[in-house]
Amino acid sequence: MLNSIYGIMPEQLSSFLSSEFPAYRSRQLLKWIYEKGVFDPFQMTNLPVTMQNYLAQTFDFSMPRIVQSLKSIDGSQKFRLSLSDEEQIEMVLMPETKKLTLCVSSQVGCARNCAFCATGKMNLHRNLFPHEIVQQFLLASQESTRRITNLVFMGMGEPLDNLENVLSAIKLIQDNTTLAFSPRRTTISTCGIIPGIYTLADSGVKVKLAVSLNSARNSIRDELMPVNRKYPLTVLKKALLYFQKKNPFRITLEYILIPGVNMDDADLKALRQFSGDLSCKINFIPFNTLPFLPYLSPDEKEIESFLQKARAALPQTITLRRSRGQDIQGACGQLVVESRKKSMRGAI
Ligand code: SF4
Structure with a gap:
């Protein structure tokens, strides 16, 4: 071959x-x-x-085949790609007025099984090779009339579980003789793989780091994200403090808002304690309901009330990110390949 x-x-x-x-x-x-x-x-x-x-x-020179392309009413476009071994992954292009963000996958499926995520229910099929990550960028560029301005590793898979290949792909994409893509516009999102955070910090590769936090209380995070049972909040915090010493960019804490789970006053208090000495911004994302997951989306009143309290309680910059492409299941945590989804539904 x-x-x-x-x-x-x-x-x-x-x-x-x-x-x-x-x-x-x-x-x-x-x-x-x-x-x-x-x-x-x-x-x-x-x-x-x-x-x-x-x-x-x-x-x-062969490229993955685009086997499906769906366009959302908000302009986002989700592509399903068939790889050389017939495994499938998804990537999403999200246009805004001044930005065009590409969300890529780093694995086929994922082993981390976060409770709010459809990809996690697929389990891990395999890691993507560096060229399969680069190919997503090249294909997405070809499919778009605009230049991609931001690259986020928030698609299928946990990037730090495939760090070597992810770093190779990023080095290639950032190289001055290829795409010269900006480090400050490249973001890796992790559920909190501690050895990976240290390796990334020491790698010399400059990228932004986003951490899918979702709760600063171990009992709740254990439920939402099984990774927390292995790497609880104290070790996560230590790793983030190390990362911020080594990397010039501010860390983002991602926090999916799930009513009845992580939106109480006690949750805010814990979040304040966790984020206190971190140079970070906090990004709240209303949960996207999925038929086979046991959580509800917050309504507008719940979001507004939580945001108001958060802005009063937390000194950091706070943003609310509305998920894009919900109608095409292209939003956060919704990426999953169809054949597996059918078998999952059958299993539940
Ligand atoms: S949220 Fe990320 S790490 Fe968790 S199961 Fe989904 S893809 Fe994996």
């Missing part, structure tokens, strides 16, 4: 090709892929035929 061209770091590619072709040819190749979005070596018209043939015989 040939190596995918989309997972090879530019400097490796240049040094590999330099034995056969002048150095400027690899720059031309990178331009075709990353600037012009051309994925067929025979359409790279300024390359000599000998090089086109060599590339086709040496590397795999």
Whole structure:
């Protein structure tokens, strides 16, 4: 099997090709892929035929197939991609006036089984390879008339459970000879994988970190996120303090609002205690109801009242993020491949 061209770091590619072709040819190749979005070596018209043939015989240029594309009334677009082994993943493009955010997957399924998340119910099928992450970016760029401005690892999977491949993909996407994508516009979201937070902090790769917190009380977080039983809040806090020393960007604490679960005064008090000495912002996200999950969405009154109290109690910047693409099940925690969803429903 040939190596995918989309997972090879530019400097490796240049040094590999330099034995056969002048150095400027690899720059031309990178331009075709990353600037012009051309994925067929025979359409790279300024390359000599000998090089086109060599590339086709040496590397795999194939891309995942888009097997479904759904557009939300809010403009978000969810794509289901079929990978070379027929596994499927989803990615979501979310346009705003000045931003176009791409939410990518890092795994097929997820092992972390958070109680509010459909992906977690799929279990883990496998990690994505670096090229399969880069391919999501390339395909999404091709599907959009606008330039992608923000990249978030909040799709299917826990990125820190596949950190090596995620970091390789990010290095490739941020490389000056490919997409030169901005570190401050790249966000990894984690449920709180402690060794991964330390490794990411020490990796030298600059990205923003978002932590899916959802409760600052161990008893509740244990229920919502089984990862908390292994890595409880005190160790999470220690890891975040370490991360913020090593990384220039402010951490975001994501907090899904679930009435009757994590929206009491005691929850706010615990959140204040947890976030007190962190340089962070706090992002509240109303829960999206899903038929096979046992939680309700908060109504507008509940959201407004909680926000008012939070703004009075917490010194940090607080934002409310309305999930995008709910009508196409493209919102936070809603990504799941159809075949598995049917079997899940059957099992419940
Ligand atoms: S919220 Fe993230 S970590 Fe938790 S199950 Fe879903 S995909 Fe996995």
